[in-house]
Amino acid sequence: MALRESLAYAETPTRAVATNAAKAKQRQPRRVSRQVARSAAVVVGILVGAVALWEGYKAMGQLTGDVIPFTSIPLPVSSSDYAMPHIWVIFDALMQPANAGTTQSLLVYYLDQTSVTLREAGYGLVIGALIGVVLAVALREVQFLTRGVLPWLVISQTIPLVALAPIIVVWAGSAGMPSWIAVTVIAAYLAFFPVTVNMLTGLNAIDPIHDEFMQSINAPRWFTLLFVRFPTALPNLFTGLRLAATASVIGAIVGELSAGTGLGIGRAILTAAYYYSNAPENLFAAVLIASLAGVVFVQVITIVEAIALRKRTN
Amino acid sequence: MTINTPVTDARPAISLRNVTKTFDAGGGLVHALDDIDLDIAPGAFVSLLGPSGCGKSTLLRVIGDLVKPTEGVVEVNGRSAEAARKAREYGMAFQAPGLMDWRTIRRNIELPLQVQGVPRNERRARAEEMLELVRLTGFENHRPRQLSGGMQQRVAIARALAFQPKLLLMDEPLGALDEMNREYLQRELLRIWRSTGTTIVFVTHSVSEAVFLSTEVVVMSPRPGRIADRIPIDLPYPRTDETRMTEEFYHAESRVRTALHSVLEPVQVG
Numbered sequence: 001m002a003l004r005e006s007l008a009y010a011e012t013p014t015r016a017v018a019t020n021a022a023k024a025k026q027r028q029p030r031r032v033s034r035q036v037a038r039s040a041a042v043v044v045g046i047l048v049g050a051v052a053l054w055e056g057y058k059a060m061g062q063l064t065g066d067v068i069p070f071t072s073i074p075l076p077v078s079s080s081d082y083a084m085p086h087i088w089v090i091f092d093a094l095m096q097p098a099n100a101g102t103t104q105s106l107l108v109y110y111l112d113q114t115s116v117t118l119r120e121a122g123y124g125l126v127i128g129a130l131i132g133v134v135l136a137v138a139l140r141e142v143q144f145l146t147r148g149v150l151p152w153l154v155i156s157q158t159i160p161l162v163a164l165a166p167i168i169v170v171w172a173g174s175a176g177m178p179s180w181i182a183v184t185v186i187a188a189y190l191a192f193f194p195v196t197v198n199m200l201t202g203l204n205a206i207d208p209i210h211d212e213f214m215q216s217i218n219a220p221r222w223f224t225l226l227f228v229r230f231p232t233a234l235p236n237l238f239t240g241l242r243l244a245a246t247a248s249v250i251g252a253i254v255g256e257l258s259a260g261t262g263l264g265i266g267r268a269i270l271t272a273a274y275y276y277s278n279a280p281e282n283l284f285a286a287v288l289i290a291s292l293a294g295v296v297f298v299q300v301i302t303i304v305e306a307i308a309l310r311k312r313t314n
Numbered sequence: 315m316t317i318n319t320p321v322t323d324a325r326p327a328i329s330l331r332n333v334t335k336t337f338d339a340g341g342g343l344v345h346a347l348d349d350i351d352l353d354i355a356p357g358a359f360v361s362l363l364g365p366s367g368c369g370k371s372t373l374l375r376v377i378g379d380l381v382k383p384t385e386g387v388v389e390v391n392g393r394s395a396e397a398a399r400k401a402r403e404y405g406m407a408f409q410a411p412g413l414m415d416w417r418t419i420r421r422n423i424e425l426p427l428q429v430q431g432v433p434r435n436e437r438r439a440r441a442e443e444m445l446e447l448v449r450l451t452g453f454e455n456h457r458p459r460q461l462s463g464g465m466q467q468r469v470a471i472a473r474a475l476a477f478q479p480k481l482l483l484m485d486e487p488l489g490a491l492d493e494m495n496r497e498y499l500q501r502e503l504l505r506i507w508r509s510t511g512t513t514i515v516f517v518t519h520s521v522s523e524a525v526f527l528s529t530e531v532v533v534m535s536p537r538p539g540r541i542a543d544r545i546p547i548d549l550p551y552p553r554t555d556e557t558r559m560t561e562e563f564y565h566a567e568s569r570v571r572t573a574l575h576s577v578l579e580p581v582q583v584g
């Protein structure tokens with residue numbers, strides 16, 4: 001009697017399984033595709049927002065004669081077409097041939113150069129992330145490193161990049177390496193730090209109950225690290241990777257400015273700045289493409305994150 | 315005489331001598347345990363009962379070597395608690411389930427077996443067995459968050475049992491369950507205990523649960539945490555749902571309740 005009652009009361013597994021499994025199956029891909037849609041919206045939103053601000057600023061400057069409305073304080077940047085070309089002029093420039101004598105448009109040329117830069121940034125990110133994770137583990141597991149090494153890591157990030165980049169380029173050059181390697185090293189140098197810091201926070205943030213449970217079964221340190229600390233730190237790792245992605249793109253562009261080759265969007269920006277008085281819109285076109293590339297790069301990381309963590313929350 | 319009656323001349327499974335634990339909680343010292351002497355016979359089922367904050371969880375943690383006593387000695391099967399923990403003799407279930415979100419239910423239960431290096435197939439088989447025991451067959455591929463709190467607690471129990479430990483330390487493992495599943499798991503716990511001969515130390519807030527399960531109920535008093543009374547429960551095993559309705563059960567319950575009230579009284583008056 002009592003048994004039958006309690007059996008009837010217990011969850012009827014088969015039905016619950018069927019509905020829950022179906023739900024889970026729908027939920028997980030939907031989460032990822034929702035993130036893809038959100039990322040696309042971010043890119044479009046940033047583009048539209050930038051255009052609106054740009055043209056809004058120009059229109060206001062034209063109306064007030066380049067002063068802040070109802071004051072006589074001059075605007076920080078002139079709204080003239082020389083200092084700030086119209087958006088459509090910039091877009092139009094992208095459609096023109098990149099050089100006299102080629103049919104390749106400036107857009108295609110810049111995208112080509114951007115792919116060079118993103119490749120350097122990508123390698124830099126991967127290398128920087130690996131170094132960052134290894135450092136975080138070392139800093140956690142080896143007590144004296146935390147005190148001895150962490151301050152040096154902080155100092156390493158305060159050295160001005162513009163001072164460091166030429167040194168790395170020179171050293172790589174004297175070692176006979178192609179300049180893209182130097183650029184990759186600079187990107188990695190900027191990328192490892194946010195990964196280390198965030199990963200270290202995550203590794204130390206395990207649930208006290210998990211900690212106690214692992215102690216109660218006398219789990220070896222490496223086992224707890226691999227099967228508890230790492231999974232706990234995964235969301236932190238992605239926070240670090242997103243910051244590192246931004247940093248690695250900046251590192252790659254600044255690195256290219258110091259490097260001798262004519263490749264990369266950083267190099268293209270430098271060239272466009274040099275010929276600014278001839279064609280101001282070219283510089284803004286290059287900066288626009290570089291910025292969009294950075295945004296897309298970070299969104300790719302965000303999508304990978306959504307895939308990696310898709311089963312965690314519901 | 316039933317098989318689980320403690321044999322008096324055997325070495326105790328758990329032995330605490332003058333165990334004291336003080337916590338330094340920001341300024342004031344908290345005397346969580348004060349001069350505890352306790353012997354638990356092999357194969358005993360001992361419940362710790364007492365008002366909130368009297369040190370039940372702390373006592374359990376000291377036995378399990380998760381907390382070092384400030385003073386005193388803890389021995390488990392003739393050696394230190396630390397040696398017993400290192401030899402993986404404990405299975406533990408805590409007040410909160412503490413499952414891992416990134417693992418499926420089955421892989422949560424397999425975790426202690428994985429530490430032991432049990433081969434994959436055997437691990438899987440054992441996990442299935444344990445899930446059946448806590449009546450969660452069919453949920454092996456779910457994530458902890460897809461289960462209710464009570465179901466998660468049942469998984470935590472399955473995880474503690476998967477180890478087939480010599481000693482089971484359980485901190486209010488059934489507290490979050492509804493009456494039906496609670497009574498079902500009480501019966502199952504007794505069945506496992508009787509078939510394995512495991513020594514169990516069990517923290518609970520429920521007088522009737524303590525009486526139904528235990529060979530002995532240890533009543534603790536708070537501030538400082540002390541053992542107020544030890545009450546042997548002489549009801550014969552196997553205990554069934556009918557046992558709960560017998561006069562002997564009622565008497566045992568009354569004795570425990572009286573001991574508990576004498577512990578609580580000063581708090582109510584002051």
Ligand SMILES: Nc1ncnc2c1ncn2[C@@H]1O[C@H](COP(=O)(O)OP(=O)(O)OP(=O)(O)O)[C@@H](O)[C@H]1O
Pocket residue numbers: 337338339344345346365366367368369370371372373
């Ligand atoms: N890590 C700690 N640091 C400081 N004080 C602690 C710590 N753990 C427990 N205490 C204190 O020790 C006392 C006993 O706590 P314990 O958790 O053992 O009580 P309990 O009997 O299990 O209570 P409950 O029934 O509410 O679970 C309490 O006063 C508590 O505040």
Ligand SMILES: [Mg+2]
Pocket residue numbers: 370371372409485
């Ligand atoms: Mg407690």
